[in-house]
Amino acid sequence: MRKKIIFATGNEGKMREVREILRDMDADILSMKEAGIEMDIVEDGATFEENAAIKAKAVAAAAQAEVIVLADDSGLEVDYLNKEPGIYSARYMGEDTPYCIKNKNLIDRLEGVPDNKRTARFVCAIAAALPGGGVVTTRGVIEGRIDYEEKGKNGFGYDPIFYVPEYGCTTAQLSVEEKNRISHRARALAAMKEELEKKLFA
Ligand code: ITT
Secondary structure (H helix, E strand, O other), X not given: XXXXXXXXXXXXXXHHHHHHHOOOOOEEXXXXXXXXOOOOOOOOOOOHHHHHHHHHHHHXXXXXXXXXEEEEEEEEEXXXXXXXXXXXXXXXXXXXXXXXXXXXXXXXXXXXXXXXXXXXXXXEEEEEEOOOOOEEEEEEEEEEEEOOOOOXXXXXXXXXXXXXOOOOEEOOOOOHHHHHHHOHHHHXXXXXXHHHXXXXXX
């Protein structure tokens, strides 16, 4: 029987990317909504990995035994701000505050800071809650720096201010395909695909 994977996120931007990145997997990828699961999860872990595992396990407990549940916990670390907002990226300045305001705030906090001190990274931890009860996590990172203004309309969240020197633009200026080739999420999911292939699809 074809395997089912539920992706435990309420973030539509993530879900779009995940579907695209996992397109070639021999499994059906369902959002929580499609799986009929609705829940608020308290993300009280101290690391991206802990929070990803909390989300995956919470949704696995609400799902049938045979599904694999994947979850993503991700965020932006700005070195000059002691790695803020980090695991609080979604909650930074309030969950419902528009990203144009959050992005402007980060740019303002880096006023006068030169390029070499504007380094930042997107981090993504993916956790898989497996049918037997085990949990596996993987991590992906993309290095860049905080730009001086918002640029680009693609992606979501902090993408318009995340400048990638190798590409000479922000991740919001990359095409969907380009971002999904190089992003923190793409890298963490590629590592997770390998883990799952070893453990479940062998
Ligand atoms: P779920 O917990 O339901 O998955 P969330 O948005 O609350 O959704 P997180 O707690 O993992 O997810 O927070 C991730 C935040 O980090 C996200 O809301 C963005 O602000 C930021 N972020 C993560 N990946 C990003 C990306 O690829 N581009 C831009 N911002 C990103």
